[in-house]
Amino acid sequence: MSLKWTDTLEIAIAMCDAHPNIDPLTVRFTDLREWVMALPEFNDDPAHCGEKVLEAIQMAWIDEV
Incomplete structure (x- = not known):
């Protein structure tokens, strides 16, 4: 499975697995962007990421925790 910036819930779940002791x-x-791009399943253009995308990922991560 390949993750894109729009896969906020799947990315949030992956963040929970990759960083279990981190409070989102x-x-x-800036760190969140790097961590998402470092996910093995992630495959999207870094230019497609903006503050709204990162905020959506962070909010989904908070909901998952």
């Missing part, structure tokens, strides 16, 4: 409220968007 403490993560800077």
Whole structure:
């Protein structure tokens, strides 16, 4: 499965697995962007990411925690 920036819920679940001891409220968007792009399943253009996308991922991550 290949993750894209629009797969916010799937990315949030992957963030929970990859960073189980991290409070998503403490993560800077610059770090979140790098962590998402480092996911093995992630395959999308970094230029397609903006603040709204990162905010959606962060909110989904908070909901998952």
